[in-house]
Amino acid sequence: MDAARFDLQLSVFLDSGGPVLKVILLVSVCLWALIAERLLYFKFNYPKQRQAWLAQWQVRTDKNSNHAHYIRTLIISEARLATGQTLLLIRMLVTLCPLLGLLGTVTGMIHVFDVMAVTGTGNARAMASGISEATIPTMAGMVIAIAGLYFSQAIEQRVNDESHHLADLLKFQ
16 A cells, blocks of 8 residues: 555545544554653663662662661652653543543534434435544544553553562662
């Protein structure tokens, strides 16, 4: 399939879903960019940061006092904040997708009722575009939310695992 044909099919799909589908596409692009950023962070940046936190703990001579416990807690908290930095935004976008799909359903049904008011109830062709405008955003919002939910849970699990692993590495003497 060549690029021009794909662009045409994408344009037809976006038009058939109404204006809400374009908003869902924008939210989806933002969501996947944030997910990709977190996955790349864990692969490239986090190992360096973990080494820096471990080095910060290892240079301490005192690892048993109350002050040392507070420092250890601070390091673990910094790690948790750094690893889960965009997780709240990812969760918010995942939650937003089905709501936007519902908005698309409502606007599509308004279009259907408008067509029914103008042409009467017997014109199925006129109502079909409104039905399409009502169902496509719902489907798109749900598909994006389900896939995004999987990745947000995976990232959240990784944040928890890495913070526990770091806590295990920061040993008392």
